[in-house]
Amino acid sequence: MSGIRIKNLRKSFGAYTALHGIDLQVPNGTLLALLGPSGCGKSTTLQLLAGFEAPTEGEIWADDVLLSSARGVLPPEKRGISLVFQNYAVWPHKTVAENVAFGLAIRRLPKAEIAERLDRTLRTVRLEALRDRYPSELSGGQQQRVALARALAVEPRILLLDEPLSNLDAHLREEMRFEIRQVHDLLGLTTVYVTHDQSEALVTADRIAVMKSGHLQQLGSPEDIFERPSNAFVATFIGANNELAGTSEGNGAIRVGGHVLTAPDRSGAAHGGTVSLCVRPSQVRLFGAEETGLPAEGCNVLSGTVQRSAYLGEYRDVLVDLGGGRTLRAFIPPAQSFAPGSVVTALLPIGSCQILGPAA
Amino acid sequence: MGVISTDSPDSAAAATARPAMARVPLARTLVFGAVALLLFLLVVLPFGWVLNNSVHDDLTGAWTLGNYARIFQSADLLEPLFNSLLLAVATAVIAVGIGVPLAWLVSRTDLPFRRTIRVLTLTAFVTPSFIGATGWILLAAPNSGWLNALWRSLAGTEAGPLLNIYSMTGAIFICGIYTVPYSFTMVSSALDEMAVELEDAAATLGSGTLRTMLSITIPLVTPAVIASFILSFIQGLTLFGVPAFLLTPTGIPVVTTKLAEFYQLFPPEIFLAAAYCMPLLLVTAMLFWMRRRILGRKQFVTISGKSRAGRRIALGAARWPAFGAALLLPLVSVFLPYAALLLVSLTRAWGQGLSWENLSLYWYWWALFGNSETHTAIVNSLLFSTLAATLCVMLGTVVAYIVERRMVFGASLFGAVATVPIIIPGIVMSVGFFAAYTRAPLNLYGTPLLLVAAFAATFLPIAYAHGGSILKGIGPELERAARSLGAGEGRTFLSITIPLMGGGLLSGWFLVFIPIIRELSVAVFLITPKTNVMTTLIYNAKDGGNYEAVCAMSVLLLLITLALVAAAGPLTRLTTVRRTSRKTGRKSAPAEGVLPT
Ligand SMILES: Nc1ncnc2c1ncn2[C@@H]1O[C@H](COP(=O)(O)OP(=O)(O)OP(=O)(O)O)[C@@H](O)[C@H]1O
């Protein structure tokens, strides 16, 4: 088991640069989720970590061992890093047991030890009963577990998972999510888990790295990422979010259309710079235009027209047209109700708002 | 397990650091070196020697362009070129003229016995054309041919011969009928793959059968038709056996037989022969390039032997007449010549006519056991073909793997070299291997190795392309998974890639074994009495007049070939890796044969 340190990692395919200098640290034993939209370079990062690609620039270290640099790459089989592929890559010509035992046989372990570790690993992923089946006789979730068991059996120092749940149905995905976390807690492996599903990342990970177009946007705990996003992209990518684009009016203020709104400023932008006001829909409160005595203190106040309203049981999802092409989403208590077309006042608690810059 | 220190390792050291094991492993260097060396010996060296020889003088050995000048100045050397072009054009016209309608009948209509026609056409496909020529010599030699004898018995003894197989027309006929299967296979597979929905869509839009054919079917198969024309042209241009059997006796030279003549002169004009290969190479290279432009990467067709279910065009009253017409090709390319060869081979002395007393298996016994020359040739054929096919598939597969997985910088160069022999006619290959390996330091003349190498080189493009097409179906992540579990490149190749290629490798082996065992032209200049193979023995014995023995050898070769074709499918299926544990489980998909087109 070892920690991972990625320094200024760049990867170009011909003229196209897939990774623009990523810096990332994964402390020993943590589960890091690598999160980002499709094509942002998540798989590329994993292939580099596993040693299947050589970096164009930068270095990858495991503890104090240099694994990859532009000058050379330690071959995959020498790294002690197991990779579980997006499409499982379970060998169709080997049974479950043969798949799982492959890495042990490579290591020329004594027969008894192979058998013992095989049994233990199959038990960990609850596949004992299926050990003599061929992959074509397994369900997707079972194949996924074979891939996981195969990767775990060799007791790697680092485990890499590339969207391991993306091919499963919603129910199974939920189940496997916890299973992976459980296995991680059991073995304490340093794990990098690639996903483009934010709730998967929030549930499973100790730390989350958000990526976009080959740039690292933010690295932090799930709470950090959700509550203190470093820019508007992260805020919008994780959870529901309102993003009102505007220009900075100096520290703590933003001009959105004709309004000047205030909020904690985490953009670092100079006066006149492009920034956004971000606020979660769940923090927005709506009142009828005729209502008086609103608790407006400590709030930004906006008014608009209800465009549509959807009843979702737990809450109502209301879309408010603010004029000037801007809209605002609010999740309000289901007891409250506004007909489309009615004029409303929206209160945005200053403490729940953030002024954020654009994506890196 | 300690907490990771946050400061990075000494950055000055890191800037120059290399990962500890980044050196290229020795095994890898050895494998790549061996592959490069083999490709050099099998392809580059023979080809290079042909080039080099072509610019040297036969008598003085001095550097000269005189050989080329001679080709274009002497009518003696120009005539074969024109004859070859004539033969090529006529062959292509016949192949496409018969093959395309036949393919349409079999793939698209309700012709009776479609499967049988397919199988018979495949039989014609694997029949070496020089054996077909031998059969037709028995049938249509001007004096002794049976069909002519039949004609005389009908028209009177003073009537001239009806047919003369020893003529340009005869050669065109033979080349044509044995090339039809090529165009048939290419076009019928294009028709089979074509979505019926396209035709159906046209039909629902109110377009009649003829309209549909003209506006949908024909445009869709046009690339296959043009490509098969080109391929048939190349066949007609590069065939050696048929013109050697049918045209040389009447003194009509073509390029391939003229090449053989240079070797029989005294002293042999080997450097002139090398130059004489060039026009042939130039034309084939150009034609293959054109074909590539037309077909793209799809240069091989699958022969699954099954036609697709689906809507078929009803021929109505024309059904049986069409069947009769479709049967003509098997009649002339399989039934008649096979019958002639079989009958002659089964008579003790052909001159004594057909009678019960004259029937015997004597010549088979003679060929197999009684005569050391034929016995050696049979053993050699089987042995050399086995070795050559094995070498060819091994090399082709490894090259395909290196190319497909881009394992080294410039991997595609390996692939390009492995593909070059496809443009080299067999007879030119023979010239090349003779040039490269009958001199020090690599004098292999008279050794089996020379023939094995030449056979392997000739069919390397098939093995390479076949290997590549199998590897394309195996996702690289199956191999990467093994790497990340600790298996090195070699181990991964052997324990993951090879088993996954499975039956495909065996079918690839048959795919090269079958053409090798029936190959004549590659061997002609390379054999010695001790390394004779069946094809060259038949070729050399045809003038000896011992027709019974020649026929027995021909039938044996046909039997071996057909048995292999028949066995290839089931054997391949047997060895295809088991993918289910239950007996009732899903059967693995039958491996399909792939033939170069
Ligand atoms: N071998 C390659 N050659 C050229 N471009 C590549 C190559 N591999 C990846 N790319 C490009 O690099 C970018 C990042 O690819 P990557 O596979 O890392 O995305 P990803 O984040 O894993 O996406 P997804 O969620 O869809 O799997 C993509 O734009 C992709 O097209």
Ligand SMILES: [Mg+2]
């Ligand atoms: Mg990916």
